[in-house]
């Protein structure tokens with residue numbers, strides 16, 4: 001099979017120029033006489049890669065100087081576990097706004113050492129909407145407020161994140177970072193696993209206001225200390241250097257393509273195209289998320305007759321459209337439309353959906 005349009009939720013499609021450059025540099029990186037996989041993370045060649053990736057990420061996301069950027073391993077889930085250890089006192093309250101599966105995960109990872117409160121949740125309605133700000137029960141004494149900007153499984157996006165007062169706001173942007181302009185200064189910390197919009201799995205970015213790193217937090221091993229990690233330029237131990245390199249290539253590609261403003265326009269067009277195909281199908285396909293909360297990145301949808309699911313997936317695959325099977329929690333289908341997914345891929349999917357409806361409707 002040739003390269004398909006890959007709608008995987010993550011690890012997700014990477015830009016082809018990034019894969020080609022990595023392929024070209026795989027055996028011999030610059031004039032090191034070795035692969036990027038084979039050189040020391042402390043040597044000048046890798047340090048240059050690492051610093052350039054950070055500089056480019058700072059440019060791409062307009063990260064203010066008073067924020068540290070930490071490149072971590074362990075995925076976004078590990079960040080979720082380390083947030084309370086670094087930024088809350090033992091047993092202190094932390095407020096979580098839950099709009100889907102990943103918000104619940106964040107609570108589960110934190111609850112062992114703090115009082116992780118559900119400040120608001122849309123679970124009763126099956127996570128088909130975000131909890132309205134008027135329902136958020138925030139406490140001024142909380143260590144932080146945590147939100148999930150985009151719920152990858154439920155396809156719910158919290159855009160225009162409301163004000164939360166003086167308590168530091170921390171946001172999981174794993175599946176929507178760099179998909180449109182973002183004012184980082186509104187957040188005390190923003191984090192994202194790279195495997196959707198920033199590059200490969202195996203590296204996670206934490207952008208954190210340096211002031212927050214002054215917090216004492218809780219007893220923890222030195223390797224779990226974000227302040228120490230920031231001071232050591234994310235090299236307390238051997239970092240995931242290959243992943244860091246690929247992230248750098250992906251970030252550079254996004255800058256070359258026009259940056260987050262351009263990806264914001266593309267994301268809006270791609271999402272509009274797919275939702276129009278769903279809504280215009282007369283019920284053959286349906287998306288159950290409240291229109292204002294529909295994710296631009298992950299679009300779950302259902303066929304009116306689940307008995308058609310297998311044929312839909314098989315024929316989509318034959319048409320060069322892969323990884324459309326929905327998450328097991330929801331069933332049905334899900335199309336993820338991250339930055340590396342070209343508009344032509346979404347057009348091909350919409351056309352395939354119309355064709356499938358014509359032959360099975």
Ligand code: PMP
Pocket residue numbers: 010074075076077078102148150151152153172173174175193
């Ligand atoms: N948060 C969100 C929004 C996610 O989509 C995911 C993974 N899909 C995670 C957290 C967990 O990331 P990881 O598997 O890298 O730990």
